[in-house]
Amino acid sequence: MIVSALLTSVGINTALCVLFFTLYSVLRKQPCNYEVYAPRLLAEGTSNRRSHFNLERLVPSAGWVAKAWRLSEDEILSLLGLDGVVYIRLITFSLKIFSFAGVIGILILLPVNCSGDALEQFDFTNVTSSSLDIFTISNVKNGSNWLWVHFSAVYLVTGFICFMLYKEYKYISARRISYFYSSPPQPHQFTILVRSIPNSSSCSISDSVESFFKELYPSTYLSHVVVRHTSKIQSLLNEAKNLGKRISQLQSDPSQQKYRHSGLFGLFGDKINLKDHYEKKLVDIEENVRLEQSEASLAVEDTRAAFVSFKSRFAAATAFRLHPAVNPIEWITEQAPEPHDVYWPFFSESFMRRWISKLVVIIIFIIFTILFLIPVVIVQGLTNLSQLELLFPFLKSILTITFISQVITGYLPSLILQLFLIMVPPVMVFLSSIQGYISHSNIEKSACDKVLWFTVWNVFFATVFSGSALNQVSIFLDPKSIPQKLAVAVPAQASFFIAYVVTSGWTSTSSELFRIIPLICGLIRRPFMSEDDEFEVPSFPYHKDIPRVLLFGLLGITYFFLAPLILPFLLIYLCLAYIVYRNQFLNVYAPKYETAGKFWPIVHNSMIFSLVLMHIIAVGIFALKKLSIASTLMVPLPIITLLFNEYCRKRFLPMFVAYSAESLIKKDRQDPNDGTMDEFYHKLVIAYEDPALQPIQPPPNTSTLRTPLLSS
Structure with a gap:
């Protein structure tokens, strides 16, 4: 890619960022858009719609930036919990390491690369037509002593990143323990899940669970709730909820259509009253739910799973960590999640079925990953104009236009790849x-x-x-050649990844602020909604945004000494993300569950992988550049990094798997001083009852549902 193509991509994405920021600063002030841009504040009642008009609404402003900047870490903790703190710490951690790497890369490595003469000399009179390869390590002559600067930079940056990783792991571990001590008693701290409960011909599963745990833990066992098959009941309840909303709309809105014909498409047949029709249908669903709940309550097999609660956290942890039975595939224990975090459809009836499902998922994941290579190959084909002209001769005249060729090679490939990647997070969920x-x-x-x-x-x-020319299976069959092949292939794609950071980083972050999809969906739904309709406050998609930051971290670490020009674009992305996501935490997202920082080990492992990958590439680069001594001296670095990772794994990871006995006992000893523990134990007994087995709530303004549904 030439410089002009990169500048075209930067120009297009900068314009999009400015457009999104400007539109957001105006649209967020409109009362009709509060559900899109401030759903959290609306749900909390801290933001009221202002109906009076003023010109200030139509003027773009940046006051939201100052509010987001002033947001403290403790405020983020109260808004999004420790998971939100971990995400912001990931961004600030990345800012620190790439600021350090940026100083070395831009002030030292970039001038060294540009002063090399392995490629054609840089033409300062025609900068835009020059290749970006001139800014990479490829421009340094083979065997040059200047390569020792790159060697020293790799060691220096590796040491700094490892120091920061240790510091962050230690800090978040301490925050996790502090968060545990400061939290009130939670049901999941006293409860475990038991699966693969063996069948007994002499008693029910409920009796088996009670007798089994009373025998093992006579002084600390509290209660249990057997899990039932309720997927059919849940679908009926969802249908009843939708009908209730429809009846409420018919009662509250006089403009709603009250009647329709019973025939084809509502055009022929007898005329029926929609309200009476829906209420009758609701009564039928009520009877079906009663019947299904009774059958579920009397079921013998159930799911062979139960939530078992104890009187102390330490007792629950002991029951979880010590396998209760001789047979390891029976009475399998797991930590219980928060009651509102339970994924009720998950329960499988056997150990073998769960094992098979995991195997099937792995196979599907591999197939999906392989099939995704098709759009990747298409995208890479767009970066090569000669290849495009060969495949599509009719485009030859169009591709000769300078601006068109710059857009196709500089902007279009990363945009297409980003569009394909949109489907990945939902598939993985x-x-x-x-x-x-x-x-x-x-x-x-x-x-x-x-x-x-x-x-x-x-x-x-x-x-x-x-x-590159290395599109071969042999790379996996010959591990010894991996460093050298990576050394050739990775620098060749520097220009593409710089453009990818700009497109996927800058524009996606500003579009997160603009929330274009929720905005469009809101505009479509608005004519069909009343003021009393509920709206859902979204939860933050950690599964989508954490991998994006970590991918950019991998690009920054692997390319900082190969093509340091990527670092300024990466730092701009991180600064945008820092402001945008703090603003979204303040106004948009609300937590639906809390893992207490368990995403951080994923961050740590990804950074270690990126460092080791950088070291492997460095070994190949210095060997390729005929500096064998540097290549040999680089070999101990990945070994030291892996040893450091092993130390961190032993030192910090256990705190993210389960709390220590010391912490649990200390917390348990505080409970007698809490006067609400009796009330808590009373609620704990029913905390894990399946919502599908609870009485149905009658919709407002309907007289049809006079009696609640039976619960088990």
Whole structure:
């Protein structure tokens, strides 16, 4: 890619960012858009619609930037919990390491690269027509002593990143423990999930659970709730909820259509009253739900799973960590999630079925990853004009136009790849949901891992090798050649990844602020909604946004010594993300669950992977550049990095898996001083009852549902 193509991409994306920021600063002031730009504030009642008109609404302003900037970490903790703090810490952590790397890369490495003469001399009179390769390590002559500057930079930046990783891991671990101590008693701290409960011919599953745990934990066992099959009941309840909303609309809005014909498309047949029709249908659903609830309550097999609650956190942790039975595939225990975090459809009847579902998900993930190579190859084809002219001869005359060729090579490839990547997070959430996880938070955490490694493979590795002559399977069959092949392929794609940071980073972040999809959906739904209709406050999509930041972290770490020109664009993205997401935390998102910072080990492992990958590339680069001593001296660095990672894994990771006995006992000893514990135990007994087995709530203004549904 030439400089002019990159400048075209930067210009287009800068214009889009300015447009999105300007539109946001105007549209957020309009009362009709409060559900889009301030749903959290509306739900909390801290933001009221102002009906009076004033010109200030139509004038763009940047006051929201100052509010977002002043938001403290403790305020983020109160708004989004520790998970929100972890995400902001990830951005600030990335800003620190790439500011440090940027100083070295821009002030030292970039001049060294430009002063090299391995490629044609840089033409200062025609900057825009020069290749971006002139700014990379490729321009340094083989065997040049200047390569020792790059060698020193790799060691220096690796040391700094490891120091910052240790510091952040230690800080977030301390915050996690502090968060635990300061939190009130939570049901999931006293509860475990037991699956694969063995069948007994002499008693029910409920009796088996009670007798089993009373025998093992006679002084600390409190209660249990057997899990039922309720997917059919839940679908009926959803249908009843929709009918209730429709009846309320018919009663409250005189303009609503009250009648329709019973025949084809509502055009023929007898005339019926819609309100009476819906109320009658609602009564039928009520009877069906009663019947299904009774059958679920009397079911013998159930799901062979139960939530078991104890009188102390330490007792629950002991029951979780010590396998209760001799047979390891029976009485399988897991930590219970928060009651509102439970993913009720997850329960499988057998250990084997859950194992098979995980295997199927792995196969589907691999197939999907392979199929995604098709758009990656298409995208890389767009970066090569000669290849495009060969494949599409009729485009030859168009491709000779300078601006068109710059847009196609500089902007279009990364845009197309970004559009294809939009479908990845929902697919990974679906795959994780059928994998047997017990909570929404575990599903999202698993989806975060899948999205991360999917993008690393398909955005980084597939792009690197499909865009070079190294599109060969032999790279996996000959591990010894991997460093040298990466050394050739990775620098060749520097220009594409710079454009990708601009397109996927700058524009996607500003579009997150503008919230174009919710805005369009709101405009479509508005004519059909009344003022009393509920709106849902969205939760933050960690599975989508954490992998994006980590992918950019991988690009910044691997390219800082190869093509340091990427670092300023990366820092601009991180600054935008810092302001935009703080603003969104303040106005838009609300937490639906809390993992207490369990996303940070994913961040740590990704950074370690990026460092080791950079070291492997450095080994190949210095060997390729005929500096064998530097290549040899680079070999200990990944070993030291992996040893550092192993230390962090031993030192900090256990605190993210489960709380220590010391912490649990200390917290338990505080409970007798809490006068609300009796009330808490009373609520704990019913905390994990399936919502589908609760009495249906009659919709407002309807007299049809006079009696509640039976609950088990």
